[in-house]
Amino acid sequence: MIKDHKFLDAKASFCLDIAKKLGATDASVTIGHGVSETVNFRNKKLDESNRSDDLAFSIDTYIGKKKSSISSSNLLDDNLKNLIEKCFETTKNTPEDEFNSLPDKNLLAKDIKNLNLFDETHVKNEKKINYLKELEDTASEDKKIINTESSFTENKSNYLLANSDGFCGSFKKSSFSASCVTVAKDEKSMERDYEYSSKRFFSEIKDPKVLGKLASHQTIRKLGPDKIGSEKLSIIFDKRIAKNILNAFAGAISSSAIARGTSFLKDKINKQVFSDGINIVDKPDIIKGLGSRNFDAEGVKSETLNLVEQGILKNYLIDTYNGKKLNLKSNGRAGGTTNLYLENGKVNFEKLLKSNSKSIYVTETIGHGSNLVTGDYSVGATGFLVEDGEFKYPVSEITIAGNFKDMFKNIFLANDLDFEYSTNSPTMMIEGMTVAGK
Amino acid sequence: MLMSNFFDKSDLVRKDAENIVSDTLKNCDDGELYLEDSKSESIVLDDNKIKSSNYSSDLGFGFRAVSEEVVAYSYSNEISKESLKNSAENLQSTLKSIKGTYKSEIPKSNKKFYNDINPIEQKTLNSKLEVLNKVNDYLRKKDRAVKQVTANFLGEHKSIEIIRSGGEAITDIRPLIRFNVSVMLEKNGRKETGVYGIGGRQSYDDYLKNDNWKSVCEEAFRIASVNLESKPAPAGEMKVVLGPGWPAILIHEAIGHGLEGDFNRKKTSAFHNLMGQKVASEGVTIVDDGTIDNRRGSLTIDDEGTPTERTVLIENGILKNFMQDRLNARLMNTRSTGSGRRENYRHVVLPRMRNTMMLSGNQTQDEMIKSVDKGIFAVSFGGGQVDITSGKFVFNCTEAYEIVNGKIGSPIKGATLIGDGPSILKEVSMVGNDMKMDPGIGTCGKAGQGVPVGVAQPSILIDKMTVGGTKL
Numbered sequence: 042m043i044k045d046h047k048f049l050d051a052k053a054s055f056c057l058d059i060a061k062k063l064g065a066t067d068a069s070v071t072i073g074h075g076v077s078e079t080v081n082f083r084n085k086k087l088d089e090s091n092r093s094d095d096l097a098f099s100i101d102t103y104i105g106k107k108k109s110s111i112s113s114s115n116l117l118d119d120n121l122k123n124l125i126e127k128c129f130e131t132t133k134n135t136p137e138d139e140f141n142s143l144p145d146k147n148l149l150a151k152d153i154k155n156l157n158l159f160d161e162t163h164v165k166n167e168k169k170i171n172y173l174k175e176l177e178d179t180a181s182e183d184k185k186i187i188n189t190e191s192s193f194t195e196n197k198s199n200y201l202l203a204n205s206d207g208f209c210g211s212f213k214k215s216s217f218s219a220s221c222v223t224v225a226k227d228e229k230s231m232e233r234d235y236e237y238s239s240k241r242f243f244s245e246i247k248d249p250k251v252l253g254k255l256a257s258h259q260t261i262r263k264l265g266p267d268k269i270g271s272e273k274l275s276i277i278f279d280k281r282i283a284k285n286i287l288n289a290f291a292g293a294i295s296s297s298a299i300a301r302g303t304s305f306l307k308d309k310i311n312k313q314v315f316s317d318g319i320n321i322v323d324k325p326d327i328i329k330g331l332g333s334r335n336f337d338a339e340g341v342k343s344e345t346l347n348l349v350e351q352g353i354l355k356n357y358l359i360d361t362y363n364g365k366k367l368n369l370k371s372n373g374r375a376g377g378t379t380n381l382y383l384e385n386g387k388v389n390f391e392k393l394l395k396s397n398s399k400s401i402y403v404t405e406t407i408g409h410g411s412n413l414v415t416g417d418y419s420v421g422a423t424g425f426l427v428e429d430g431e432f433k434y435p436v437s438e439i440t441i442a443g444n445f446k447d448m449f450k451n452i453f454l455a456n457d458l459d460f461e462y463s464t465n466s467p468t469m470m471i472e473g474m475t476v477a478g479k
Numbered sequence: 480m481l482m483s484n485f486f487d488k489s490d491l492v493r494k495d496a497e498n499i500v501s502d503t504l505k506n507c508d509d510g511e512l513y514l515e516d517s518k519s520e521s522i523v524l525d526d527n528k529i530k531s532s533n534y535s536s537d538l539g540f541g542f543r544a545v546s547e548e549v550v551a552y553s554y555s556n557e558i559s560k561e562s563l564k565n566s567a568e569n570l571q572s573t574l575k576s577i578k579g580t581y582k583s584e585i586p587k588s589n590k591k592f593y594n595d596i597n598p599i600e601q602k603t604l605n606s607k608l609e610v611l612n613k614v615n616d617y618l619r620k621k622d623r624a625v626k627q628v629t630a631n632f633l634g635e636h637k638s639i640e641i642i643r644s645g646g647e648a649i650t651d652i653r654p655l656i657r658f659n660v661s662v663m664l665e666k667n668g669r670k671e672t673g674v675y676g677i678g679g680r681q682s683y684d685d686y687l688k689n690d691n692w693k694s695v696c697e698e699a700f701r702i703a704s705v706n707l708e709s710k711p712a713p714a715g716e717m718k719v720v721l722g723p724g725w726p727a728i729l730i731h732e733a734i735g736h737g738l739e740g741d742f743n744r745k746k747t748s749a750f751h752n753l754m755g756q757k758v759a760s761e762g763v764t765i766v767d768d769g770t771i772d773n774r775r776g777s778l779t780i781d782d783e784g785t786p787t788e789r790t791v792l793i794e795n796g797i798l799k800n801f802m803q804d805r806l807n808a809r810l811m812n813t814r815s816t817g818s819g820r821r822e823n824y825r826h827v828v829l830p831r832m833r834n835t836m837m838l839s840g841n842q843t844q845d846e847m848i849k850s851v852d853k854g855i856f857a858v859s860f861g862g863g864q865v866d867i868t869s870g871k872f873v874f875n876c877t878e879a880y881e882i883v884n885g886k887i888g889s890p891i892k893g894a895t896l897i898g899d900g901p902s903i904l905k906e907v908s909m910v911g912n913d914m915k916m917d918p919g920i921g922t923c924g925k926a927g928q929g930v931p932v933g934v935a936q937p938s939i940l941i942d943k944m945t946v947g948g949t950k951l
Contacts, residue, residue, distance in 0.1 A: 113537065438871050
């Protein structure tokens with residue numbers, strides 16, 4: 042059972058009281074509890090079961106402009122008291138920083154909307170096992186599939202944030218996730234691919250048969266890849282990869298990167314950063330949304346932000362500390378984006394595939410090749426050669442490279458946006474990237 | 480007191496815990512109660528200020544029962560009679576038909592590869608802050624191109640106890656520290672960063688004596704300066720010379736992961752059917768060693784209690800051993816190599832690397848560079864990643880140069896290198912005589928768990944690799 046609001050609230054008040062008695066001028070506390078149950082299958086047999094029960098506590102204590110933090114998983118009153126005393130001592134010895142403070146009171150979230158993020162359904166282990174059986178039976182129908190691994194996780198959590206300015210907000214969340222990884226083999230090669238589904242409500246996750254079929258199909262079609270020559274080509278990013286490009290953009294407009302001067306998008310506010318038709322939105326109040334929230338990690342209300350309008354950068358992602366450094370108000374993005382997405386393009390998927398006589402459709406990238414200081418991008422990739430809109434053959438052991446500054450201005454989007462993740466993009470094409478192969 | 484008494488402030492007495500463990504694991508193949516108490520700190524200077532000072536204390540247990548291929552795991556951060564009983568019930572309900580017969584005792588050893596110290600308490604907060612501020616002043620005074628400096632201390636003290644069926648208890652105390660400096664330079668509108676760090680299982684001052692923080696600053700500054708002059712990297716297949724030390728993350732990604740027991744038992748590794756076969760050029764010997772004093776990847780015992788060892792993975796080109804934990808060793812009819820590791824009590828044990836090293840050969844780096852007409856010389860890397868099944872791996876250069884007609888040319892921009900794990904070591908045509916350990920900064924990720932690791936290698940020449948630059 043998930044600890045209720047009353048339990049979390051009592052712990053938080055206890056902590057704030059101690060901090061106040063010690064002499065902290067301000068304090069902010071979080072208390073969380075999460076229970077998670079996972080069942081793993083491998084080759085149609087039970088492989089692992091996992092249950093976790095996690096308590097978490099953290100506090101920031103302030104003495105004027107001095108601040109330090111402590112966190113722990115042990116919520117016994119004795120331990121909390123000891124740790125807060127230690128935290129207070131450390132704060133005394135930490136130098137002042139003029140930008141340290143709790144968020145402005147008038148920015149704190151007041152009306153807490155019901156975003157419908159919690160499904161009470163408890164999926165018993167037996168039901169999880171049945172789901173995975175059905176999934177793996179479908180996934181392994183084709184003889185080329187030699188290994189299947191799948192997993193079902195149910196997560197429930199409750200989280201409360203309170204500060205000495207009187208803010209106290211909490212939210213309960215659930216998530217149900219199923220995933221399947223399959224390995225396929227032929228004479229020449231062995232390949233792996235996957236599919237997964239994650240939702241706030243159990244009733245909405247993908248049918249096990251559909252999930253299994255997708256995983257198996259996506260793996261088998263990768264068999265027998267070729268390496269191709271090095272040349273400039275347009276790259277079409279599958280939706281599951283396109284979202285990573287959007288996340289890199291979000292990293293580059295975080296107020297911390299901007300304030301520190303370590304982003305290639307510094308000083309680009311109100312300037313053309315993407316091609317004309319591109320709109321990027323961060324929308325926190327999608328009902329049942331995977332990234333939905335009423336307030337950010339500091340209690341500041343999160344409202345819909347148009348980050349990019351018609352290619353022009355309109356907003357950074359701002360928290361209190363870095364906002365003060367930049368002389369800007371927090372827009373409720375401490376802890377990052379919420380439901381971030383690129384709006385649909387004008388053409389359908391088939392048209393996008395056909396827009397160049399030759400392109401690479403990328404289904405997976407590996408490596409950490411995004412440099413947000415310079416904008417340089419270079420990653421390993423696997424996918425398919427596409428000619429005149431048709432998938433010709435799988436390609437692997439290639440890299441794709443470019444610079445985000447140019448890549449963003451050469452983005453074309455399909456009109457197939459859906460909300461499978463917390464960050465979502467339609468299928469994305471970027472022209473003029475360098476492919477390195479043979 | 481450095482070793483935690485996990486039953487000190489709990490209603491759970493040791494005898495009860497032992498009984499619950501013995502009862503639960505009675506008919507299982509394996510399992511244990513793993514208790515962990517860890518303290519960690521992170522102190523960060525950034526943008527001319529002490530940006531954060533965090534301390535964290537984490538206490539909990541993980542209870543594991545293994546029967547045949549099935550692992551049941553339950554953890555909690557409440558050490559109490561009730562929560563241990565709940566976990567035991569959860570394990571029993573998962574393992575409905577238990578048929579355990581495995582009787583492999585944990586080997587004993589008195590060797591220790593690091594001291595029982597708590598690095599966090601060994602240096603005062605003020606003296607840590609002083610070093611960070613000195614780093615900031617030193618770098619900003621050094622050159623006007625310095626526009627940003629980040630420096631941080633990370634310290635950890637972890638105390639663990641493993642209780643096995645029958646009451647056998649095994650303990651370890653694991654100190655770990657890291658000190659990092661990152662510097663950004665800006666010149667003529669270009670920005671580049673350089674990052675360098677040091678660390679291991681000793682106290683902060685062991686690493687910082689003789690103002691050693693200055694050499695860390697110099698190295699970060701040097702890398703950033705080199706990159707300010709960098710030109711676009713070439714694209715395509717070419718020869719690659721790797722420098723000694725940290726570039727061995729190529730070995731870690733390309734070969735190491737593929738030799739972990741679980742992927743080979745499941746036959747999902749590209750290496751699973753290559754035992755005893757030639758997988759590398761002659762002269763290539765690779766070991767995974769948990770026994771080097773004070774190294775970041777070293778462990779006195781692994782997280783199942785098995786003493787670590789020096790495991791020969793590839794000897795003179797021939798595949799000799801996989802890295803094993805107890806589960807995979809049992810199922811593959813071999814013994815644990817002391818490679819069973821977990822990030823913390825929240826996670827199950829997996830076979831993992833410790834310090835993965837390619838041993839020295841006879842050639843010099845000079846000879847390698849002279850032999851290359853067109854290629855690149857890679858000195859330092861950011862991170863890497865591998866697809867175990869296809870064997871394809873990548874890593875990102877953070878300092879690299881062109882080689883033209885046997886001479887080192889201009890520095891080139893960060894590019895990804897991609898290769899094929901099972902074939903890359905056959906492309907190694909020269910092995911240097913200059914093996915070096917990395918500076919003690921590596922963290923390896925697998926199945927969502929990060930563990931500290933080390934790498935080492937001499938300079939090597941790879942005859943063919945794809946360089947992912949932008950210049951055709």
